[in-house]
Amino acid sequence: MTLKVTAAVSIATFVLSGCGTLNTVLRDDVAATRELRKQKTYCQSIPRVYSGLAFDFCMLNAPPDMTGVLVPLVLVDMTASGIVDTVVLPYTIYQQSVLGNMGIYWRPSGS
Structure with a gap:
């Protein structure tokens, strides 16, 4: 493999590993919402319909990321999540x- 192909495959793997749709549709609720709790999102629940986009919006609706890496990755993922969410729409509507919405609960430290 050339260096360009290796880099492209690496980037695609990295982006898909954080894909909101893959996190919410292919994983159980506990695993899917663990990442959002870890990011301390202000969201309390996300719908299953277009859950990948909701996951990405909740990632943005969290305390600021001081590294500056999260926001560009989430913005790129929103496009992929929107497409995949549309493909799996019949399943997520069902x-x-x-099951209703996925609940996300966390307590700020000191509460």
Whole structure:
């Protein structure tokens, strides 16, 4: 493999590993919401329909990331999540009607 192909595959793998849709559709609720709790998002729940986009918006709705890396990655992921969310829409509509929203609960330290 050339260096360009290796770099492209590495970047694609990195982006997909953080993909909001993969985190919310292919993983159980506890695993999916753990990342949002870790980022201390201010969101309390996310819908299952277009859950990847909701996941990404919740990642942005958190205390500021001092490294400056999170925001550009989330913005790139929003495009991919929007496309994949549309593809899995029949499944997520069914899941939403059966299970409702995914709850995200955390307590700020000292509370």
